[in-house]
Amino acid sequence: MKTIYVLNGPNLNLLGMRDPATYGTQTLADIESNCQKVADRLGLELVFRQSNHEGELVDWIHEAGVEVAEANSVGVVLNAGAYTHTSVALADAISGAFVPTIEVHISNVHAREAFRGHSYLSPVAAGVIVGLGSYGYELGMQALAHLAEE
Template sequence: MSTIMVLNGPNLNLLGTREPATYGYETLADVEVMCREAALSLGHEVECHQSNHEGVLIDLIHEAGRRIKAGEVLGVVFNPGAYTHTSVALHDAIKGAEVPVIEVHISNVHAREAFRHHSYISPAAAGIVVGMGVQGYVLGIQGLVHKLKA
């Protein structure tokens, strides 16, 4: 049974209390339970990580790349939060480590402020789920598994 890594970037530890009109009332713990259930239904395990620090996320992506090559990890479902719009380093980490990533955003970033419309992650991602609420994580897991079986 291979593992799917679910990575969450800055401020996602505040899910459930931060701007619930935008992000909903589900907590990060709720999201992690949903992810584990979704992955298990597809024959996989989930390993969840959240960090407010770009370097930690880069290290986790590098680790995912090593573990993919070792056959331990299938890929990554990644909500980079605000780093989406600022981090060339995360883009380069994904490309450099050759990690299949599904980029997930809870809100529809394209219907929000103009600065949220550009993603440095999207060009490196295998797929993107945007605006589906926390259900987007489940869709991301399903999409990752489907894409890598194809």
């Protein structure tokens, strides 16, 4: 069974408590539970992780890249949080590991502060989903499964 990685960056462990008007009331555990249902439906094994540390996210992207190269994974759904707007290291990890990646944001980053409109990840991502709440994770997972079939 192939894996699908769903990786979450800084402060996403605070979902459900942090600014519910922007991020909703679902917790990260709620999102993980939903992602597990989607993975089951797609016939994929879910690897769901969160870290507030950039280097750990880089390591997990590298891990996913090895799994993709060995045909054991379809890729990564990545909500990098604020690292989206600051991390050349994550962008380099995605392109260097040749890992298909769907960038996901719960909120519509383009309707918020101007700095959130810039992403270092978008140019190396297979696709970007913004502003659809936690449903964006499901769409990202479906997109990766579809891309892996092509």
